[in-house]
Amino acid sequence: MAGSGQIRQLRRRIRSVRSTQKITRAMEMIAASRILKAQRRVLAARPYAEQIRDVIAGLAVDNEVRQHPLLRAREARDVAIVVCTSDRGLAGAYNANVLKVAERTIRDEEAAGRTVHLYVVGRKGAAYFAYRGRRAERAWDGISDTPTIDGASGVAQAVMDRFSSEEFDRVWLVYTDFRSSLVQAPVRMELLPVKPAEFEGGTAMRPEVVFEPSGPGLIDLLIPRYVEAKVLHALLESAASEHASRQRAMKSATENASDVAASLSRVMNQARQDQITTEISEIVGGAEALSSAV
Amino acid sequence: MATMHVEVVSAERAVLSLEAAELYARGVEGQIGILPGHQPSLIALDVGPVKVVGADGTVELVAVHNGLLFVDAEKGCIVLADLAEPASEIDVRRARAAVAEVEQRLASDPHDEVLLQSLRKHRVRLEVAEQAGTGTPAR
Numbered sequence: 368m369a370g371s372g373q374i375r376q377l378r379r380r381i382r383s384v385r386s387t388q389k390i391t392r393a394m395e396m397i398a399a400s401r402i403l404k405a406q407r408r409v410l411a412a413r414p415y416a417e418q419i420r421d422v423i424a425g426l427a428v429d430n431e432v433r434q435h436p437l438l439r440a441r442e443a444r445d446v447a448i449v450v451c452t453s454d455r456g457l458a459g460a461y462n463a464n465v466l467k468v469a470e471r472t473i474r475d476e477e478a479a480g481r482t483v484h485l486y487v488v489g490r491k492g493a494a495y496f497a498y499r500g501r502r503a504e505r506a507w508d509g510i511s512d513t514p515t516i517d518g519a520s521g522v523a524q525a526v527m528d529r530f531s532s533e534e535f536d537r538v539w540l541v542y543t544d545f546r547s548s549l550v551q552a553p554v555r556m557e558l559l560p561v562k563p564a565e566f567e568g569g570t571a572m573r574p575e576v577v578f579e580p581s582g583p584g585l586i587d588l589l590i591p592r593y594v595e596a597k598v599l600h601a602l603l604e605s606a607a608s609e610h611a612s613r614q615r616a617m618k619s620a621t622e623n624a625s626d627v628a629a630s631l632s633r634v635m636n637q638a639r640q641d642q643i644t645t646e647i648s649e650i651v652g653g654a655e656a657l658s659s660a661v
Numbered sequence: 662m663a664t665m666h667v668e669v670v671s672a673e674r675a676v677l678s679l680e681a682a683e684l685y686a687r688g689v690e691g692q693i694g695i696l697p698g699h700q701p702s703l704i705a706l707d708v709g710p711v712k713v714v715g716a717d718g719t720v721e722l723v724a725v726h727n728g729l730l731f732v733d734a735e736k737g738c739i740v741l742a743d744l745a746e747p748a749s750e751i752d753v754r755r756a757r758a759a760v761a762e763v764e765q766r767l768a769s770d771p772h773d774e775v776l777l778q779s780l781r782k783h784r785v786r787l788e789v790a791e792q793a794g795t796g797t798p799a800r
Binding site: 408411412414415416418419422426515516517519520572573575576577578579580584585588589592595596599 | 674688
């Protein structure tokens, strides 16, 4: 009987598709719950960034911020690009999208005759660039999934040091902006130099305010904090986007698995019916042959 | 009794928000205490504990790293910090293990700036967690 072998094979394929479906459904649900958590972290980090900005803006009214090493704009020769990708895959086009923007930025900068230095967050991005023979000056893994200020300040510190020492003249931050669970857009933002316009519009500190250390000293302390908060924000947005992207990818994978299982079942039922038909006609044929032989 | 509004905000989230009677912190230029009606100030904080005495006498201890204390007549007291961990969220045992680990790494390289910084941070966390755990006041 040729049919039974085929049926067994189909049954095995259906089983494997269904078990894959269980995994993708679990991943979908995990990602869905983590989107919310990640979104909440984005919101929770906002007050700090706003307060820091307000305080610097207040100090900027009476103090010169333009001369701070992190605000000094100069002709760009060496450019650093920080790319935020994920550690894990199975997140749809999430990494591909952000890497596309990174590639475009690299191309633009190199076309303008500038040297590009690459900093990569996330194992996926590191692997992508390693495969293409572009060495990242530094790569971080383990911080993109649930970003902390420690992780963010490590990244920020690395580029701030080299910007202050004028090894870099511009730093791009490439990350994924979480607009909603359906829309995440890869974006690039100029992290350094910080534009003085960002600190405009502050209300002057009242004259009785005590500064410890003095105003300029405080500005020196606060501006790096501000840059760190920006990096943290980018990492948090990226993490939320990663989970949203994974949720969508896993949702469609689960749906596809249902479709495949359904069409395989149809083929299998057909094969089973064919087999039964064959068996019946064999029996009938056999019986007829016997009766006519008598 | 006069009170003031105190907010402790870390880079990751708002940690504390309460009406308080007193606040003590370690500034880069020395120890400071803030009572309601304090002169407006902006004070950079050292790595150290911030102690907030609530209006009802409860004491909150927070380990603060890279902080800034902002005292304003209208807004009250705001502590902005890279890291701010309330004592209740620090696990004493793990904090102790972290200190031991950094000390051990420091033994092989006693002048590593990053490690020294990290040691101070972990010591403060441990200090805060232990004081809160045993119920002894911060100072």
